[in-house]
Amino acid sequence: MSAAETKDTKGLQITIMGRNFRVACKDDEQASLLEAVDYLNRRMEEIRDQGKIVGLERIAIMAALNITHEFLGAKVEGGFDIAAFKRRMTSMETVIDQAMSEQTKLF
Numbered sequence: 001m002s003a004a005e006t007k008d009t010k011g012l013q014i015t016i017m018g019r020n021f022r023v024a025c026k027d028d029e030q031a032s033l034l035e036a037v038d039y040l041n042r043r044m045e046e047i048r049d050q051g052k053i054v055g056l057e058r059i060a061i062m063a064a065l066n067i068t069h070e071f072l073g074a075k076v077e078g079g080f081d082i083a084a085f086k087r088r089m090t091s092m093e094t095v096i097d098q099a100m101s102e103q104t105k106l107f
Helices: 027-050 056-074 082-101
Strands: 006-008 011-016 019-023
Touching (some): 011 027
Antiparallel strands (some): 006 011
């Protein structure tokens, strides 16, 4: 599914994984927000399509973790140790995967 947009006085209506959300957004930031929505939606669909993670909340958490990992990997300034960070992220992913696989319902 692709992200949808509807302008109104309260903000922007977006759709992620079939769910609608209203977000506040300045007119000059709408294009970049919609680009971010499309990117997030694609990443979440990729995770869902792999079939390893079930449930929208779990998919959202893994997408957020993956995107954060990408973002921090791109910000290499001031001697940031990418290798140590990657090891920590892998460890965190393992812990999250184990914790989530033990739960049958989040809410």
